[in-house]
Amino acid sequence: MGRALRLGRRGHRFESCLPDRFQYGSIGFMNISIIDYPDVKCDEFVRQKPDVKLEHMPAWSDMIERTFGHKGFYLIARENGIICGVLPLTQVRSRLFGNRMISQAFSNYGGPLVNSRRALDALYNRAVELATEYKCQSIEFRNVEPLPYELYSRTDKIGMYVPLTSDPDDLWRSFKANIREQVRKAWKSGLVETTGGLELLDDFYKVYTIRMRELGTPGYPRKLFYNIFQTFPDCCRVFVVHLNELTVGAALTYCLNNSVEFPWASTLVKYNRLRPNYLLYWSIMKHYCREGAARLDFGRSTVGSTHHKFKNHWTPEPFQFHYQYWVQPGHKLSPVKPDNPRYRNKVKIWKKLPLWLTRIIGPYISRNLP
Numbered sequence: 001m002g003r004a005l006r007l008g009r010r011g012h013r014f015e016s017c018l019p020d021r022f023q024y025g026s027i028g029f030m031n032i033s034i035i036d037y038p039d040v041k042c043d044e045f046v047r048q049k050p051d052v053k054l055e056h057m058p059a060w061s062d063m064i065e066r067t068f069g070h071k072g073f074y075l076i077a078r079e080n081g082i083i084c085g086v087l088p089l090t091q092v093r094s095r096l097f098g099n100r101m102i103s104q105a106f107s108n109y110g111g112p113l114v115n116s117r118r119a120l121d122a123l124y125n126r127a128v129e130l131a132t133e134y135k136c137q138s139i140e141f142r143n144v145e146p147l148p149y150e151l152y153s154r155t156d157k158i159g160m161y162v163p164l165t166s167d168p169d170d171l172w173r174s175f176k177a178n179i180r181e182q183v184r185k186a187w188k189s190g191l192v193e194t195t196g197g198l199e200l201l202d203d204f205y206k207v208y209t210i211r212m213r214e215l216g217t218p219g220y221p222r223k224l225f226y227n228i229f230q231t232f233p234d235c236c237r238v239f240v241v242h243l244n245e246l247t248v249g250a251a252l253t254y255c256l257n258n259s260v261e262f263p264w265a266s267t268l269v270k271y272n273r274l275r276p277n278y279l280l281y282w283s284i285m286k287h288y289c290r291e292g293a294a295r296l297d298f299g300r301s302t303v304g305s306t307h308h309k310f311k312n313h314w315t316p317e318p319f320q321f322h323y324q325y326w327v328q329p330g331h332k333l334s335p336v337k338p339d340n341p342r343y344r345n346k347v348k349i350w351k352k353l354p355l356w357l358t359r360i361i362g363p364y365i366s367r368n369l370p
Helices: 040-047 058-068 117-133 168-174 177-188 198-215 222-231 269-274 276-290 306-312 341-352 355-366
Strands: 030-034 071-079 082-094 098-103 138-143 152-154 157-163 191-196 236-243 246-256 259-267 295-302 317-320 322-327
Touching: 030 117, 040 058, 040 082, 058 071, 058 082, 058 222, 071 117, 082 117, 098 117, 117 138, 117 322, 157 306, 168 276, 177 276, 191 198, 191 276, 198 222, 198 236, 198 246, 198 259, 198 341, 198 355, 222 246, 236 276, 246 269, 246 276, 259 269, 259 276, 269 276, 276 295, 295 306
Parallel strands: 098 138, 259 295
Antiparallel strands: 030 071, 071 082, 082 098, 138 322, 152 322, 157 295, 157 317, 191 236, 236 246, 246 259
């Protein structure tokens, strides 16, 4: 793969006067600034973009900064005073994992939202300037559509979504007989689904931390999920599957512009024979069909993984993630991935730790695993 060119360093913290090539004569001057939160006009611009995700919102960057202390650089491109592009960036500094910028942190999605190639170029160049200024080793752009620059690229992650119908019965009938049978098995086993808000967050977090320990990965702090709810109260829900009084499965979802994401879903492995995962997925789909959502995003998966195979049962429509990396000259690309061989022994050790201990120390590690 190629490398992006290093650009000159800039001294301005909140605003950049770009080189002459970004002055477009009668078209106007392209101005790049870093916003303070909140910004109503920026919110309006982001929400009207068809490919927007909740994580593109300025409030997401502010929420991450408040939760973890990671510095946010939410870039806005303006031409003749009118917003024509945004690029959310978060700087994550860690002794273990290095100093890097990510668009967008603690998210499957990121990258720029723009109206023109001029805005894209200006935002990208300013991001490189900032990364250089703050001595970051790399910038990770979590795109669906690849950026038109010479960058390192990863394509090992794919996404999947299910188009929803206004009537959940129509969606139910579209599934293969085996899927419907698995859901019925969950009902016959006595599993019950429910949905709600913050009152169910503890149920979700218990199952989530148990599953993360089983996977050998430090879990995020409860504070992250709580703050997502507090920041986007009209977008978020928790779905829970119970066996009597025991929570055996749970998921956190959010919906923006009729597109639903659920990046965090877990079930207790010892009860998987009762099919709580099937009931959990179906309860989410059924709810959002009735809410009028257009699509349900299953999030990212590694091709060939167990999660990938399970999601494929629902006959979703796949799409490719393009994670791209600008790397500072003189540095090597070293993406932080759980399946990286250098972390293999650490994963084995983590699986053997007591659950209570992983809940205490996990958040201190995971804050640097965005």
